[in-house]
Each structure stands twice: as C-alpha cells, then as structure tokens.
Amino acid sequence: MYLCIMIFYFSGTGNTRWAAKILADKLGEQLTYIPNMTEKDCRFSLEKGERLGFVLPVHGWRPPLMVRKFIQELVIEGDIDYTYVLWTAGDSIGKATEILTGDLQKRGIELYSAFSLIMPEAYVGLPFMDVDPQEKEIAKKQKAEKNLNDFIKDIEGKEKGVAKTVKGPIPAFFSGPVGGFFVKHLITDKPFHVESERCVKCGICADVCPVNDIIGGLGKEPQWKHNGTCLSCFTCYHHCPHHAIEYGNRTRKKGQYFFGRIHK
Numbered sequence: 294m295y296l297c298i299m300i301f302y303f304s305g306t307g308n309t310r311w312a313a314k315i316l317a318d319k320l321g322e323q324l325t326y327i328p329n330m331t332e333k334d335c336r337f338s339l340e341k342g343e344r345l346g347f348v349l350p351v352h353g354w355r356p357p358l359m360v361r362k363f364i365q366e367l368v369i370e371g372d373i374d375y376t377y378v379l380w381t382a383g384d385s386i387g388k389a390t391e392i393l394t395g396d397l398q399k400r401g402i403e404l405y406s407a408f409s410l411i412m413p414e415a416y417v418g419l420p421f422m423d424v425d426p427q428e429k430e431i432a433k434k435q436k437a438e439k440n441l442n443d444f445i446k447d448i449e450g451k452e453k454g455v456a457k458t459v460k461g462p463i464p465a466f467f468s469g470p471v472g473g474f475f476v477k478h479l480i481t482d483k484p485f486h487v488e489s490e491r492c493v494k495c496g497i498c499a500d501v502c503p504v505n506d507i508i509g510g511l512g513k514e515p516q517w518k519h520n521g522t523c524l525s526c527f528t529c530y531h532h533c534p535h536h537a538i539e540y541g542n543r544t545r546k547k548g549q550y551f552f553g554r555i556h557k
C-alpha cells in the first residue's frame with residue numbers, strides 16, 4: 294500500500310514526463326510512473342484533501358492501453374475530493390477524457406477536470422505522419438509552457454468542471470471506430486526491424502523502452518519480443534542515434550523526436 298499525494302503518469306518520448314515533472318514540482322507532489330507498477334502495487338491510499346492526478350499522452354484518441362489496464366486494477370482508499378487529467382497530444386484528444394471518465398467510474402473514482410497540452414508529434418507509424426518541423430516543435434512547446442502554468446492554477450485551486458482541452462473534429466468518430474482500428478491493427482511491434490549496417494549495438498533502444506519489449510541492444514542487435522506488450526510509442530525508434538530502427542517501410546526518411554533532443 295502506498296501513502297502519498299499522487300500524480301500517475303505515462304510517457305514514451307518525454308513530452309508528458311516534462312509536463313508531469315513541472316506539475317509535481319509546483320504542487321509539491323509525488324510522481325508515479327505507471328509502467329513501474331505491477332499488479333500487486335495498484336492499491337493506494339489518499340489523505341483527506343489530497344489530489345489525484347493523471348498525466349497522460351493520447352494514443353489513438355484514447356488513453357494508452359497500458360494505462361487503461363492499470364486503472365482496471367487500481368484501488369484508491371480514502372477520500373478523493375479532486376481528480377484531474379492532463380493530456381498531451383500532437384493535435385487533438387477526441388473523446389479520451391470521456392473514455393477515461395468511464396474507466397475511472399468503474400473503480401469508483403470521479404474525474405472532475407481535464408486539460409490538454411498540444412505537444413510535438415511522436416507518432417510516425419502511418420505513411421502520412423511524421424514529426425513536426427523544428428519551428429512547429431518550438432512553437433508548440435512555448436505555447437504548452439504558457440498553458441501549463443494556467444492549468445496549474447486550476448489544479449492547485451481544485452477547480453471542478455474545467456474542460457480546457459482540444460477535442461478536434463468529430464471526436465466520437467476518431468475515439469470510436471478510428472481509435473478501435475488503431476488499437477486493433479496499429480499497436481504492434483511486428484513491423485519493427487533494425488538496419489544492421491547502421492546499428493552500433495549501443496543498447497539505447499532497449500534501455501528507453503517503457504515496457505521492456507526489446508531483447509539485446511547492448512552488444513547485440515535488438516529484437517522485439519512480439520508478446521503483445523508494445524505500445525507503439527516509437528520511443529525506441531526516436532532515440533536510436535543512428536536511425537537504425539525502421540517500422541516496415543513507413544519510417545524511411547522520416548524524422549526523429551524526443552523531448553530534449555538536440556537538433557543537428
């Protein structure tokens with residue numbers, strides 16, 4: 294059982310980690326990284342007046358699958374008087390908040406407010422998707438920093454009924470059938486492979502994978518486990534210093550991004 298003031302977060306390429314750390318610093322709260330939680334660790338206790346926060350990226354206009362599985366096991370004991378979610382997304386969150394609300398309600402947790410930050414794009418797994426150009430990346434980060442400071446005031450004051458999010462067009466369609474297709478067909482490590490002539494066996498890809506889906510890496514070419522754990526977060530792809538990881542043919546000549554990456 295954990296006793297602490299709590300922010301649960303997930304992050305692959307670092308956008309959400311950046312936001313979660315600022316939030317935790319300003320609120321004096323503790324961060325819990327969801328991939329580090331095992332089934333046995335899902336029972337938490339809150340003191341009266343403590344906030345419960347979820348800081349998450351949007352995956353396919355929905356909460357990431359691994360986060361949804363974590364919530365299925367989550368038990369919060371004590372009084373919860375304020376729960377919020379802060380999303381990061383490349384452009385729109387669709388009905389991710391409504392889906393999270395439903396998942397939390399099944400655990401007896403009410404979600405009071407939702408916020409979203411538009412951050413640099415991490416998804417490159419479809420032919421028409423690539424990372425943002427550098428100017429757009431910088432502009433998104435600058436705006437996100439301003440918005441985050443505004444959101445923190447609401448969260449600090451436990452403002453209820455706030456929905457400062459960007460849902461985008463036809464949110465029910467994107468979070469519904471399109472999101473369903475995304476989960477069924479596009480969350481997979483099957484297309485990942487390494488271009489041997491570019492791989493220097495540094496091990497970075499395996500180190501950064503949030504779910505340990507990569508065997509080898511250091512001293513040995515990486516191999517993906519194909520065991521259903523991959524989140525298609527592309528963190529391995531983005532961190533490879535030699536762009537040696539490809540996703541089928543869909544990432545050829547595409548850019549790489551992670552929060553804090555220095556542009557060459």
Ligand SMILES: Cc1cc2nc3c(=O)[nH]c(=O)nc-3n(C[C@H](O)[C@H](O)[C@H](O)COP(=O)(O)O)c2cc1C
Binds near residue numbers: 306353415552
């Ligand atoms: C698998 C996957 C699915 C994504 N789906 C969406 C989406 O539906 N809408 C959106 O605006 N951005 C989407 N993105 C972009 C991310 O939400 C965005 O880049 C986020 O800030 C990444 O967070 P992270 O760096 O903490 O992992 C997606 C990214 C990935 C990797």
Ligand code: SF4
Binds near residue numbers: 510532538
């Ligand atoms: S990060 Fe790139 S170069 Fe390093 S082991 Fe992985 S694939 Fe090879």
Ligand code: SF4
Binds near residue numbers: 305502505507517523
């Ligand atoms: S294998 Fe790559 S894409 Fe899959 S979860 Fe790990 S880092 Fe993310």
